[in-house]
């Protein structure tokens with residue numbers, strides 16, 4: 001059987017028939033009837049010849065699209081051994097694990113590789129329960145940790161749990177503003193782990209208080225509970241530091257990374273953790289394994305990705321300052337529609353006065369050539385995720401497009 005994928009209408013038809021009608025609708029809406037065709041740096045080319053500035057891609061394209069060093073590393077692996085036997089030792093995965101531990105200055109020496117962020121969340125939760133013999137996990141209101149069943153239990157918004165009666169993990173969600181919340185939960189000795197995003201991405205770039213997190217880490221440690229920083233979205237320099245938690249001096253037992261870890265080219269995620277948390281896997285590596293975990297093509301991307309991220313880090317800090325100023329100006333100019341600016345570094349949210357206004361802005365942006373990532377669980381906020389490799393001119397262009405889009409949305413709301 002052959003299926004030709006030609007005109008965009010064919011693509012939408014195939015998506016409608018074989019994937020999801022709603023996906024076809026949102027994709028058609030975002031591209032104004034065009035599909036994505038190619039990506040290069042911060043730009044995506046659409047099937048109608050237009051290009052769009054990509055400040056979205058759900059935080060994957062920190063290095064933009066097709067970063068040349070990452071492509072070269074993945075191509076070299078493709079030409080030698082793209083797949084692992086999984087019975088012979090694989091040097092590419094071993095080297096990637098060592099480099100990731102080194103990237104975090106050996107603060108956390110052990111590594112488990114997955115493909116999606118949820119894979120890293122799953123293994124972290126499983127190890128915490130096995131290493132402590134306890135069943136309960138504390139997570140944070142507003143947190144997003146993925147949609148596979150174990151990760152979903154930690155994700156806060158009920159939107160993602162619709163139709164699912166209960167989840168397999170015993171989780172309590174605490175307020176991010178309550179420094180005493182963890183102590184109250186852990187002192188009974190039943191909590192395996194506390195899991196938090198230092199900057200909550202899906203929750204519209206909400207920055208958690210470091211003082212509260214410090215208190216939580218101290219209280220958890222006192223009662224033998226592990227602390228796990230989910231930095232799948234905010235880590236790897238997205239918010240400035242390699243790890244937001246480690247840079248703040250938080251004594252976490254694990255950092256989870258993903259999204260840009262494969263350089264925006266291949267899927268890769270990782271749990272990076274202490275010997276203590278990893279102990280069950282050290283004793284039995286088959287306790288948690290997956291056919292494609294530590295896949296050579298993904299692991300080949302890691303060294304090139306981390307080197308490129310570090311090479312762009314200083315530029316990223318300057319860019320974040322430029323973005324700060326541009327967003328502050330937008331907030332002043334459109335004070336009647338913009339309720340606030342959130343986030344840190346290159347993970348930012350524009351809070352609008354209502355989800356309706358945010359929706360109108362997204363509609364305008366779709367046609368005007370700026371791709372952003374909406375927040376499903378916080379629809380009044382539009383999330384901006386500029387790549388580290390974007391330029392000041394790209395930020396200025398995005399600010400101009402936003403200015404016009406917010407203006408149009410405002411006139412429509414009158």
Ligand SMILES: Cc1ncc(COP(=O)(O)O)c(C=O)c1O
Nearest residue numbers: 116117118144145146201232233
């Ligand atoms: C903080 C955080 N954790 C976990 C996940 C889940 O990652 P994935 O969708 O790759 O499974 C996400 C995805 O957006 C995330 O932002």
